[in-house]
Amino acid sequence: MTTTLGFHLLRIGHCSHPECVTQRGGRLGNVPFPALAGLLLHPRLGPMLFDTGYSEAFFTATQPFPERLYRLVTPVSLTASETLPAQLERHGLALHDIGHVFLSHLHADHIAGIGELPNARFFAMRDEVDAMRRVSRIGGLRRGYLRTLLPASFDARLTCADDCERVALPPAMHPFTHGFDLLGDASVLGVPLPGHTPGQLGILFQTANAQTVFLVADACWSLEAVRHDRPPSWIASRLFSDKGAYLRTFAGLRHLLGRNDALTIVPSHCELTWRRLGHELR
Numbered sequence: 001m002t003t004t005l006g007f008h009l010l011r012i013g014h015c016s017h018p019e020c021v022t023q024r025g026g027r028l029g030n031v032p033f034p035a036l037a038g039l040l041l042h043p044r045l046g047p048m049l050f051d052t053g054y055s056e057a058f059f060t061a062t063q064p065f066p067e068r069l070y071r072l073v074t075p076v077s078l079t080a081s082e083t084l085p086a087q088l089e090r091h092g093l094a095l096h097d098i099g100h101v102f103l104s105h106l107h108a109d110h111i112a113g114i115g116e117l118p119n120a121r122f123f124a125m126r127d128e129v130d131a132m133r134r135v136s137r138i139g140g141l142r143r144g145y146l147r148t149l150l151p152a153s154f155d156a157r158l159t160c161a162d163d164c165e166r167v168a169l170p171p172a173m174h175p176f177t178h179g180f181d182l183l184g185d186a187s188v189l190g191v192p193l194p195g196h197t198p199g200q201l202g203i204l205f206q207t208a209n210a211q212t213v214f215l216v217a218d219a220c221w222s223l224e225a226v227r228h229d230r231p232p233s234w235i236a237s238r239l240f241s242d243k244g245a246y247l248r249t250f251a252g253l254r255h256l257l258g259r260n261d262a263l264t265i266v267p268s269h270c271e272l273t274w275r276r277l278g279h280e281l282r
């Protein structure tokens with residue numbers, strides 16, 4: 001029988017961007033861009049996270065120049081009730097309770113909190129980790145990477161997702177065909193989502209109420225944009241590692257969306273998804 005997981009959506013800070021940058025044909029005005037993370041409750045292995053959102057470490061890392069430019073381009077808000085410790089406390093958990101963190105990719109708004117998690121193992125795609133290691137301080141900044149966010153023990157605590165057993169995904173997930181059995185019990189499947197960065201990873205799992213949840217990180221920035229086939233503007237897509245691959249992944253999500261009522265797709269920065277699921281699941 002499939003292992004089912006508890007799932008809660010966390011909102012760990014936000015920034016804002018002009019809508020016309022986040023989707024073609026969007027308005028000029030700013031739209032909220034929440035940093036969402038997933039809290040997964042595994043019956044045997046305990047609480048886990050998918051990404052961490054922002055943290056105080058983000059502000060420390062972007063204090064000096066040139067890193068401060070990151071903060072100036074995307075002004076970030078992180079209120080006391082939005083921090084990871086505050087969000088976990090609502091579920092009766094503390095930072096040291098988290099044993100596994102699935103990192104979709106290493107952009108600062110997804111990993112800023114990993115240094116606060118003393119007992120976590122990290123999972124990420126090899127190409128993503130290699131890409132971050134290869135870049136210079138300035139080159140990293142241009143790509144959204146802040147290397148000082150990685151704890152010194154990162155390498156020792158890392159499992160490359162692509163070293164886990166490769167498994168076929170169910171036909172209902174077409175055109176996403178394969179994933180990696182991250183925990184060895186088929187409860188959490190890592191799914192490559194190419195294009196946004198060199199090694200973006202989504203995860204797929206089942207909840208106790210028979211929903212299949214697909215956390216897709218930055219493969220799209222809102223479900224509305226997918227529904228109306230509005231990928232990010234050329235300005236934003238210039239930051240992507242492979243624009244063609246991004247558009248293929250985006251089209252794959254469009255194919256999935258609405259075809260299967262039991263599938264919940266969760267992008268990391270979708271305000272409407274937060275409004276729908278952040279309360280429903282709490």
Ligand SMILES: [Zn+2]
Pocket residue numbers: 105107144196218
């Ligand atoms: Zn990103």
